[in-house]
Amino acid sequence: SSFICANYLKIELYEMGWNLKDGLRDCLVAAAPYGGPIALLKAHNRRSPSARPQLEIFSSSGLPLASFPWKSGMVKQLGWTVSDDLLCVQEDGTVLVYDLLGGFKRHFSMGNEVSQSQVLETKIFHSPYGTGVAILTGALRFTLATNIDDIKLRRLPEVPGLQGAPSCWAVLTQDRQSKVLVASGPHLFILDNTACTPVTPPGLSPQASSIVHMCVSFSYKYLALLTDSGHVWMGTSNLKEKLSEVDTKIKGSPKQMAWCRRPKSQQPSAVVMWDGLLLVVGECKETIQYHLEDDSILVPELDGVRIISGTHHELLQEVPGACEEIFKIASMAPGALLLEAHKEYEKESQKADEYLREIKEQSLLSEAVRQCVEAAGHEHEPETQKTLLRAASFGKCFLSNFPPEQFVSMCKDLRVLNAVRDYTVGIPLSHTQFKQMTLQVLIDRLVYRKLYLLAIEVCRYLKTPEYQGVSRVLKHWACYKVQQKEESDEVIAKAVSVKLADAAGISYSEIATKAYESGRTELAIKLLEFEPRSGEQVPLLLKMKKSPLALSKAIESGDTDLVYTVVMYLKNELNRGDFFMMLRNQPVALSLYKQFCKHQEQETLKDLFNQDDDHEELGNFYVKASYKEQRLEARIAHLQSAVDEYYKAKNEFSAKTTEDEMRLLRFQRKLEEEKDEQLVGFSLQDTMTTLLSVGLHKHAEQLYKDFRMPDKRFWWLKLKALAEKEDWEELEKFSKSKKSPIGYLPFVEVCIKHHNKCEARKYVAKVSPEQKVKAHLAVGDVEGAAEAAIERRNESEISTVLSRCSATTDHLLVERLNRAKATVPKK
Numbered sequence: 001s002s003f004i005c006a007n008y009l010k011i012e013l014y015e016m017g018w019n020l021k022d023g024l025r026d027c028l029v030a031a032a033p034y035g036g037p038i039a040l041l042k043a044h045n046r047r048s049p050s051a052r053p054q055l056e057i058f059s060s061s062g063l064p065l066a067s068f069p070w071k072s073g074m075v076k077q078l079g080w081t082v083s084d085d086l087l088c089v090q091e092d093g094t095v096l097v098y099d100l101l102g103g104f105k106r107h108f109s110m111g112n113e114v115s116q117s118q119v120l121e122t123k124i125f126h127s128p129y130g131t132g133v134a135i136l137t138g139a140l141r142f143t144l145a146t147n148i149d150d151i152k153l154r155r156l157p158e159v160p161g162l163q164g165a166p167s168c169w170a171v172l173t174q175d176r177q178s179k180v181l182v183a184s185g186p187h188l189f190i191l192d193n194t195a196c197t198p199v200t201p202p203g204l205s206p207q208a209s210s211i212v213h214m215c216v217s218f219s220y221k222y223l224a225l226l227t228d229s230g231h232v233w234m235g236t237s238n239l240k241e242k243l244s245e246v247d248t249k250i251k252g253s254p255k256q257m258a259w260c261r262r263p264k265s266q267q268p269s270a271v272v273m274w275d276g277l278l279l280v281v282g283e284c285k286e287t288i289q290y291h292l293e294d295d296s297i298l299v300p301e302l303d304g305v306r307i308i309s310g311t312h313h314e315l316l317q318e319v320p321g322a323c324e325e326i327f328k329i330a331s332m333a334p335g336a337l338l339l340e341a342h343k344e345y346e347k348e349s350q351k352a353d354e355y356l357r358e359i360k361e362q363s364l365l366s367e368a369v370r371q372c373v374e375a376a377g378h379e380h381e382p383e384t385q386k387t388l389l390r391a392a393s394f395g396k397c398f399l400s401n402f403p404p405e406q407f408v409s410m411c412k413d414l415r416v417l418n419a420v421r422d423y424t425v426g427i428p429l430s431h432t433q434f435k436q437m438t439l440q441v442l443i444d445r446l447v448y449r450k451l452y453l454l455a456i457e458v459c460r461y462l463k464t465p466e467y468q469g470v471s472r473v474l475k476h477w478a479c480y481k482v483q484q485k486e487e488s489d490e491v492i493a494k495a496v497s498v499k500l501a502d503a504a505g506i507s508y509s510e511i512a513t514k515a516y517e518s519g520r521t522e523l524a525i526k527l528l529e530f531e532p533r534s535g536e537q538v539p540l541l542l543k544m545k546k547s548p549l550a551l552s553k554a555i556e557s558g559d560t561d562l563v564y565t566v567v568m569y570l571k572n573e574l575n576r577g578d579f580f581m582m583l584r585n586q587p588v589a590l591s592l593y594k595q596f597c598k599h600q601e602q603e604t605l606k607d608l609f610n611q612d613d614d615h616e617e618l619g620n621f622y623v624k625a626s627y628k629e630q631r632l633e634a635r636i637a638h639l640q641s642a643v644d645e646y647y648k649a650k651n652e653f654s655a656k657t658t659e660d661e662m663r664l665l666r667f668q669r670k671l672e673e674e675k676d677e678q679l680v681g682f683s684l685q686d687t688m689t690t691l692l693s694v695g696l697h698k699h700a701e702q703l704y705k706d707f708r709m710p711d712k713r714f715w716w717l718k719l720k721a722l723a724e725k726e727d728w729e730e731l732e733k734f735s736k737s738k739k740s741p742i743g744y745l746p747f748v749e750v751c752i753k754h755h756n757k758c759e760a761r762k763y764v765a766k767v768s769p770e771q772k773v774k775a776h777l778a779v780g781d782v783e784g785a786a787e788a789a790i791e792r793r794n795e796s797e798i799s800t801v802l803s804r805c806s807a808t809t810d811h812l813l814v815e816r817l818n819r820a821k822a823t824v825p826k827k
Contacts, residue, residue, distance in 0.1 A: 006267040007319040008260075008280050008288055011380055013306070013421075013428040014313040016062030023310025024295040030124075031299040031308055032080035033218070034437050035060050035421075035428040036445075037100045038308065039078045039086050041070060057086065057102055059426030060306075060313060065449070066102025079124025081131035081148065084448050089122045095133060095148070100448055110135050111153045114143050125171040127178050134171045134180060140164075142191060144171075146178045156191040159184055168213050172237050173220040181223070183211035188239075203242040205231040215270065217259035218302050224259055224270040232281045234268040243268040246281040250274065258298040260305045262318045263432060271305050271316065273298055278307070280316070290316075303432045315380075315428065322374040326388070334364035335371030335391075342391035356398065366402055369395040373410050377431035380421070385414050416442075416458050425451060439464065443473065452477040467505040474503050475510065482515035482523055493526040500530075509537060516544055525549070538562055547573065548582060555588045563592050619645035619654060712741050723750040 020040075028041040038060065042053040052069040059065055073090040080086060085105065086098040093114030097105040109115065110133065117138035125132045130147040137143060142156040159166070162184050169182045172190070180191040181199075186209050190197045208227030215224050216237055223237040230251045235242040256273045260280065269282035273296065280288040292309065299306040304317025325333035341355035359365050369392045376388035389411060396402050410431075417434055420427040420442065427445065434442065439462060446455035452473055459469030478496045487495075500506050508531035516524040521544050528537045538557075541550035547570055554562040570582060619642045627635075639662050646655035 006282055007324060008316060009319045010314050010316045012312060012314050014061040014423060016311055016313055018058055018062035020310050028075060028078050029297050030078035030080055032084055033301055034433050036080055036084055037065060041075055041078060057100055060428050061423045061426030063426055065100055068102050072096060076119045077122040082126055084445060087124055091119050093119055108151055110143055120165055123171055127173050128176055132178055142180050144178060154193060156180060157196045159189055159196055167210055170214050170216050172216060174238060185210050199239050201225060201233055201235060201239050204233050205229060205245060212253050213257045215257040215259050217261060218300050222259060222268060226257060232270060234270060244283045248279055248287060256298045258300040258305045262303045265318055271298060302436055303430055320378040322371045323378050325371060326375050334359050334368030338368035338372055338395045339391045342394040365395055365399055373407050377410055382418055412462060447473055447476045450480060471503045471506050474500050475506055478511040479514040482511060483518045489523040489526060492523060497530050538566060551586055555586060560592060616649040715741055
């Protein structure tokens with residue numbers, strides 16, 4: 001053939017640590033990708049259904065992680081989710097979910113139709129949305145759930161002419177949609193949500209009368225089909241393009257088939273497994289054969305296929321380009337020459353210089369270093385990794401501007417990979433897989449296995465930001481620690497606080513919640529003491545029915561909203577008496593609750609004051625309540641209650657004032673009835689003003705005497721009211737009724753305000769001497785003002801008059817004032 005055949009390499013990852021009596025025979029087996037765990041379940045014995053098989057979970061190196069007797073229904077398939085949870089699909093369509101340490105998490109159903117017609121076959125697949133489950137039912141219909149964390153069941157259309165189970169089928173993911181490819185005799189169909197479409201693979205060998213097996217690549221981009229004539233067709237999964245076809249020369253249905261292609265490789269390849277035989281088919285006409293000792297299973301990976309048997313765990317993959325270049329016999333690739341140069345240098349031979357010159361003459365030294373670094377990443381043996389990295393480091397010395405990042409990060413990555421590949425951990429990740437899965441996910445995997453120390457060491461070594469790394473791992477550790485039944489609350493609380501003391505951004509409330517869910521309330525309270533944010537503590541304390549503590553914490557926080565949250569929660573939870581008693585012990589909460597009641601629940605406020613015998617506040621409460629009443633009787637009744645409370649509180653002033661208010665109300669009502677004047681609700685002053693303005697002087701006098709209103713206030717009110725009405729005659733009578741307690745200047749000013757100078761002049765003579773100047777000036781009598789000022793010999797008054805004189809018309813007066821000013825004795 002014109003194709004250069006790719007080289008394949010099968011390396012041993014582990015000798016399995018398990019001790020299986022019959023190997024993998026008659027077992028349901030599921031191994032998670034990315035070097036994940038392996039689950040085994042012995043097939044159900046139909047003859048003795050009471051015998052309970054064991055469900056066992058192992059690491060990739062065969063070390064036990066969990067084991068328990070299977071007590072549920074008949075299992076048709078095991079599979080793993082993207083986050084290392086085990087799915088057990090039962091015959092009745094129920095799917096049980098366990099974590100990798102055998103802890104039951106939840107279960108869900110694949111729908112009524114599946115449970116009625118039973119599960120015939122099932123496939124667990126990974127879609128862009130998460131982990132999916134596809135089921136072929138006894139009614140030969142497909143049901144699909146593309147994401148088990150958000151289940152939306154889809155029943156796919158019927159396959160025409162399908163009499164029994166299809167010879168094979170697979171789930172494809174195209175255009176962010178999951179579809180099923182079904183082979184029925186010589187026909188192929190693609191089922192999506194709406195239609196069943198017949199398809200024909202381009203260039204399929206004409207000898208084939210049916211397709212007996214199929215597999216999809218890890219990335220869902222490629223597809224391999226095996227026909228009954230023994231041909232393997234390989235192409236794109238949309239069946240638009242053929243990549244190659246190879247005759248295996250073996251007829252008969254295989255046990256398993258898996259795609260085995262390295263990312264960026266030019267060569268398509270698939271692995272087909274029959275009993276005792278493994279065949280690698282690619283673009284060459286020749287196939288590569290491996291003999292298998294035991295029953296095995298194939299685990300497709302991103303860059304190869306893992307082969308697990310009862311005794312061994314191996315990895316089969318196309319030899320990476322960089323490794324092939326370097327290790328090919330008599331290779332003249334720059335990486336190979338650099339490796340030779342370093343070997344000679346270690347032997348202290350001058351040949352090292354010759355090799356180096358050869359590379360440098362072709363200006364390929366940086367390429368040689370890059371090849372060695374890349375090849376080191378693909379190697380599983382630490383010694384080979386070191387040899388290649390030392391050669392790269394040696395080459396780097398002769399380069400002035402080689403960027404060191406690639407070399408440094410490869411050294412770090414390999415240290416981490418060697419640690420997780422270790423037999424005791426058993427996660428055989430390749431460098432390609434590690435880069436694809438990301439460090440975050442690897443840390444999660446270690447945490448799921450409870451390998452907290454290793455996870456923390458990895459985070460510290462790779463300098464992961466604390467909140468993503470160390471803190472996150474410690475939080476998981478603490479959540480696990482608080483579930484340990486054999487240790488006391490004190491021991492656990494101390495251990496958690498010591499370990500988490502310096503960790504940034506840890507929420508103790510999450511850990512306390514875990515403790516509470518495990519039935520350890522006291523431990524949860526102890527842990528909450530370490531939580532610096534009250535907002536995080538309080539909700540959990542309420543959930544744990546630790547209301548007094550929750551209230552204290554909320555008050556300590558100084559966050560009024562948080563206090564209100566707790567108070568409202570308590571109000572709904574407790575009976576009224578207990579609720580009030582609890583508030584009495586917390587003055588802050590009580591005063592906040594009173595604030596709330598003032599705006600929202602007036603009656604509750606009254607109950608609170610009653611319970612506390614707070615007569616003063618009760619009096620205030622009744623006074624406020626009286627203003628909301630429309631009917632006068634109700635208003636007076638409230639005020640009477642207020643008076644009683646004020647007397648109990650020994651507050652004479654408030655009691656008397658409230659009694660006065662009641663008298664005023666009665667007076668107003670009486671007048672309203674007699675004179676039809678709107679008065680109820682007015683203040684004493686407004687009532688008086690209204691009476692004077694409508695000419696009810698007698699009644700006003702009556703009110704003035706009854707309520708012992710000060711004389712000055714009464715005179716001012718009457719003065720203003722009469723002036724407003726411009727009742728000058730009544731005003732003059734009033735001024736002569738008795739000596740004015742407010743003097744006579746207000747009479748002058750009020751007349752001027754209402755533009756009546758003539759009336760104002762009547763009162764000027766009555767004004768007291770010290771206000772005379774002001775009065776004369778108010779009516780515009782400058783000469784009179786001057787006379788008064790000179791007579792009083794008051795400098796400031798003289799100055800005031802001078803400022804009002806006009807220099808042209810009043811020059812004689814000005815001279816007189818100036819002379820007088822000069823004779824005023826200086827103080």
